[in-house]
Amino acid sequence: MVPADHLARKVRAWVEVLDTSALEAEYSSLGRHGIHPRNVLGVWIYASPTGLHAATQVARALETDHAFWLVSGGNTMKETLPRTFRRTHRPFFAQAMERTLKMAQQQGVLDPEALAVDSVRLRANASKASIRAEKRSRARPGCRRRAFWRWRRTRATTRKRLSPLPR
Numbered sequence: 001m002v003p004a005d006h007l008a009r010k011v012r013a014w015v016e017v018l019d020t021s022a023l024e025a026e027y028s029s030l031g032r033h034g035i036h037p038r039n040v041l042g043v044w045i046y047a048s049p050t051g052l053h054a055a056t057q058v059a060r061a062l063e064t065d066h067a068f069w070l071v072s073g074g075n076t077m078k079e080t081l082p083r084t085f086r087r088t089h090r091p092f093f094a095q096a097m098e099r100t101l102k103m104a105q106q107q108g109v110l111d112p113e114a115l116a117v118d119s120v121r122l123r124a125n126a127s128k129a130s131i132r133a134e135k136r137s138r139a140r141p142g143c144r145r146r147a148f149w150r151w152r153r154t155r156a157t158t159r160k161r162l163s164p165l166p167r
Helices: 007-017 021-026 039-051 056-063 066-071 081-086 090-106 134-139 142-162
Strands: none
Touching: 007 039, 007 066, 007 090, 021 039, 021 081, 021 090, 039 056, 039 066, 039 081, 039 090, 056 081
8 A cells, every 4th residue: 555665654664763752651551542642743744744734634634645544553533633742742743853854864865955944834913915014114104094094985986986876
């Protein structure tokens, strides 16, 4: 199903090398967590180079993609498990990603020039239209209010022009 030289097999080998004892100490051996933390970590590490960064996308891929299924140890997950894992183990996750990138570079799987410097996504409550240069912002402090009323006036005049009945 998954070729011998596939990236998923390499990711699985890299995750086996990582020291996950800190993660394993938090999990009970009584069966509370059905999926080993190493498998969840492997899924996220494999998801990154494939371009899947949302837990819902990862969960969907686990149901359909054999490579994801291999990395997860044959487990499927709902999106809450990968999301919670990444959120609660953020520092460990960042270190593991860094270590696997170094291993990939050492084995020639990853070209160092292909890495993006900034792939961070920031949440913001601003639309593209509201973002402007600092110089323009300082010159027109009440710009939004003026723009709204200008829009409102043009809307009212076009409505009057388009009205079939004379007023």
